[in-house]
Amino acid sequence: MAQRMIKVRSKLTGDTALVSEKAFGLFAGTYERLDQPPAPAPAPAPQASAAAGPSSAPSTPTPRTTAPKTKE
Amino acid sequence: MADLLGDGNVKVTFCLTLSSVSNPPADECNAGVDLQEVLTKDGLDISPEQAAVDNTNLASRDETEDAGSVKYSLELTVKIQEEEADDVGTTTLVDRQKGFLVVRRNRPHEEDYEAGDPVEVYPVRCGRPNMQPPELNAAQRFTSKLFNHTAPDTQAVVAA
Numbered sequence: 001m002a003q004r005m006i007k008v009r010s011k012l013t014g015d016t017a018l019v020s021e022k023a024f025g026l027f028a029g030t031y032e033r034l035d036q037p038p039a040p041a042p043a044p045a046p047q048a049s050a051a052a053g054p055s056s057a058p059s060t061p062t063p064r065t066t067a068p069k070t071k072e
Numbered sequence: 073m074a075d076l077l078g079d080g081n082v083k084v085t086f087c088l089t090l091s092s093v094s095n096p097p098a099d100e101c102n103a104g105v106d107l108q109e110v111l112t113k114d115g116l117d118i119s120p121e122q123a124a125v126d127n128t129n130l131a132s133r134d135e136t137e138d139a140g141s142v143k144y145s146l147e148l149t150v151k152i153q154e155e156e157a158d159d160v161g162t163t164t165l166v167d168r169q170k171g172f173l174v175v176r177r178n179r180p181h182e183e184d185y186e187a188g189d190p191v192e193v194y195p196v197r198c199g200r201p202n203m204q205p206p207e208l209n210a211a212q213r214f215t216s217k218l219f220n221h222t223a224p225d226t227q228a229v230v231a232a
Contacts, residue, residue, distance in 0.1 A: 003166045008088065012099055015089040020166045023105075027088055030103035 007034040076178060083181040084108045084116055084148075085174040086164050093172070093193045093224065095231040101174050101185035107148065108181045110161040112213060115149030116175070118192070146173065146194060146218035149204075151211040162201070165216040169198040173218060187232035195222040 003020035008031040010017070016034065019027060087104035090096045108116075123140035150161035175192040176185065185191070199217035206212060 003169075005168075010089050010100075010103070012097075012103060013089060013091050015091065017088040018170065019088055020163070020169060023163045023166065023169070026105045026160060026163060027103070031088065 008032060009034055078177070080180055081177060082108055082116065083174075083176040083179070083183075083185075084111060085176075085185075087172045087174055088170075090172045090174075090193065092231065093195060093222075094228050096172075096174065096185075096191070096193055096228060097231045098185045098187055098189075101191070101230060104172075104174060105160050105164050106181070107150070107161055107164070110151050110153060110159070112149045112151055112211075115151075115213075117145075117147040117149070118175070118194070119145050121145060144194060144220040144224060146196060146220060148216045148218065150201075150214055150216060152214065161216075162214070165198050165201060167198060167200040170221075171196060171198075185230050187230055189230040191228050191230055192224065192226045193228045194218065194220050194224040197221055 003022060005018040006021050006024060008017055008019050008024065008027065009015070011030050011032060017031075019031070024031070024033060084107045085101060085104035086107055087096075087101060090100050120142045121144075122142045124137040125140040126135075127138045128134075128136050148161070148165065150165065152162055153159035156163075173192075173194045173196050174185075175194075176189055177192075178190060196218035199219060201214045201216050204213045204215060
């Protein structure tokens with residue numbers, strides 16, 4: 001049964017090699033793995049969602065446009 | 073004069089990378105995984121097989137030959153450990169794993185590699201582990217054939 005091989009880089013020399021995922025722990029002190037899955041995309045910040053809110057809700061600016069009418 | 077004993081004086085290390093085969097730096101050797109504690113007593117089998125070159129000629133009355141190229145056969149016999157954390161042989165010597173086998177024969181195996189240590193360095197790729205038939209009163213074992221894919225240095229010296 002084939003082992004899953006992962007790419008690692010030596011912290012001493014920068015050389016790269018492949019090592020079975022199971023064996024990586026034995027070399028973890030001097031090798032860093034290069035196959036780390038990309039970090040999940042950051043969740044939308046609250047500010048971004050707040051900014052998107054008004055644009056998606058056109059009803060919010062409407063009262064402002066109607067405000068002058070109330071002054072008449 | 074005293075014989076150099078083998079007992080406890082053989083260190084066998086599997087390294088993923090080495091920057092030099094002839095002068096591997098000590099810290100790179102020490103970054104490898106030591107295997108001597110999971111090999112059987114006769115589990116380090118390294119043998120050079122040298123081809124013969126027929127150098128006879130038409131005038132020869134004797135059959136003569138010269139020394140030809142050398143091929144190294146490497147095979148390790150590994151004892152399987154109960155605890156997965158201790159089972160470094162099974163974990164490291166997986167099918168198609170590439171690396172370097174470093175062997176030191178003149179100092180206690182517990183001591184780290186140091187500059188000046190004479191070592192043998194074999195660039196290898198592991199073959200498929202070959203489980204051995206179970207035997208009564210014996211540890212379960214497998215053999216791992218290591219394919220020497222690049223010229224080794226059997227008289228390498230560890231660098232600082």
